[in-house]
Amino acid sequence: MSSVAGPSTPSRKRSKWEGDAEEETRPASPVRRVKQKVTQPPPTSSSNSNPGQHGSAPPRARSKFVPQRNHHPPILSxxxxxxxxxxxxxxxxxxxVVYRARDKDTGEIVALKKLKLEEEKNGFPITALREINALMTCRHENVVNIREVVxxxxxxxxxxxxxxxxxxxxxxxxTMPAPFLQSEIKTLLLQLLSAVDHCxxxxILHRDLKTSNLLMNNRGTIKVADFGLARRYGDPVGVGGLTQLVVTLWYRAPELLLGATKYSTAVDLWSVGCIFAxxxxxEPLFQAKNEIELISMIFKLLGPPTHASWPGYSDLPLAKSMNLPSPQPALFRQQFPHLSANGLDLMISLLTYDPAARISAAEAMEHPYFKESPLPKHPDLFGSFPSAAAGEKRKPKMYKSPTAPRAADYKIVTEFDIT
Known part of the structure; x- marks a missing residue:
């Protein structure tokens, strides 16, 4: 080794990822190249080119449901x-963590979401895989578009x-000085319902629909984002059922609050009802500090559940230890005095106790509320606003909503907490 120092070059932290890449791109050794140049003798008449010929090797068994190797897309770095x-x-x-960035090749402005992997001990987190898979599956004009993973x-x-x-x-x-107009609310709600129906x-269950996860451009189009809690659903649901640690507290359906481990698309529709309000x-409809306060607020607005309004209520894990308040009528009309009769009916259909009776996204899009005056406004007619995400004028926040549940630091409500 020479004692003369060569020209200095900037050092950069090397990762295992780069080491693996170098091993793959390193030229093969001369001995390996010689071995690769050795060719097999040309097949004779007794070779296995004809599988049915006597003495030939049997064809390799392969399932008809598995495509040929060359049918798979190439794996690119x-x-x-x-x-x-x-x-x-x-x-x-x-x-x-989400950043705004510029593509150096094209100059396009994009959003970069850095996945939190520093504390992971069991490899790549399943939540990140679910998010990427859900975004690639749910290609829709009202779902944020995923471009690549870097x-x-x-x-x-x-x-x-x-x-x-x-x-x-x-x-x-x-930050906007006045609420959206009724025609604008109908347009935004229809776009949200269209995205949820497509998912x-x-x-795909989103399981964390809330206003901070709905992005809107300056052309009146909203896009559902943040699929960090999304997952594929169906039968079977898996050992132990589905986790109840989903949906940000203020938008969480009552069946989740009462410990349901089997649920379906209705949990997303309850969140849509909260967003509608x-x-x-x-203002958020249920600004509760904890699950107990949220349950009380839901009981106050809808009235306590009964066997008629929620047939499966008594079978939920935390229902038997719940002390129900005295019967009282729902307070929807007092809460939304300026909403039309059809609008109130849609609100009640979304915020229904019984998940089986809760309206679906496809049914909600056909509701008479969207066909009465004023009709939904065309997205191009929406006004534009300064973009806080782009670093433009920003006003201080008036309230801070809770974050999405994370199993590592989350405490589930128990029967002891309720009684």
Whole structure:
């Protein structure tokens, strides 16, 4: 080794990912190349070119349900995150940090979501795999578009690249001077229902619908984002059922609050009903501090559940230890005095106790509320607003909603807490 120092080059932290890549691209040794050049003798008449010929080897068995090897798409390496120029941080959630960035090749502005992998001990998290799979499955004009997955210097630096949208609905509701018009609310609600119906048609539950996860551009189009809690559903549901640690508290359906481990698309529709109410009043419908307070607020608005309004209520794990208040009528009309009769009927259909009786997204899109005056406004006629995500003028937030549930630091309600 020479003692003369060569020209200095900037050092960069090397990762195992890069080491694996170098091993794959390193030229083969001369001995290996010689072995590869050895060819087999030409087949004779007794070779196995004709499987039916006597003495030939039997064909290799292969399932008819498995396509040929050459039918699979090629596996390509992910691009580097350094293909993008970081501009600013947009927000940080339970499962990732979102940045605004610029593609250095095309100049396009995108959103980069860095997955939180630093504390993972069991490999790549299933929540991230579900999110990427759900976004790739649910291609829809009202679902945020995933472009690619890029990587950084280490195995914990994985980014999901998505289209950049100027606003999230929560921030927009807090900063806009007046609520949306009825015609605009109908347009936004129809777009949300269309996206939810598309997800459900593809057997995907979002399980965290809320205004901060609804993005809106300056052309009146909203897109459902943040599929960190999404998963495929159907039969069988798996050992132990589905977890109840889903949906941000203020938008969580009553069956989840009472410990249901078998649920379906109705949990998303309850969240849609809460979003509908928030669009009308600019305030979340149930601003509870904990599950017990949320259950009390739901009982106050809808009245306590009965066997008629919720036939399966008594079978839920926490129902028997629940002390129900005295019967009282629902307070929907007092809560939404300016909503039309059809609008109130849609609200009640979304915020229904019995999940089996709760309206579906496809049925909700055909509701008479969307056919009465004023009709839904065309998205191009919406006004534009300064984009907080792009670093433009921002006003202080008036309230802070709870984050999505994370199993590592979450406490489930028990019978002891209720009694």
């Amino acid at each position: 992910s691009r580097s995150v350094y293909s993008y120029e970081r501009l600013n941080q947009i927000e940080e959630g339970s499962y990732g 990587v950084g210097d280490t195995l914990t630096q994985v980014f999901v690249v998505m289209d950049f949208i100027e606003h999230d609905l929560k921030t927009l509701l807090q 459900h048609e593809n057997w 928030e669009l009308l009043t600019k």
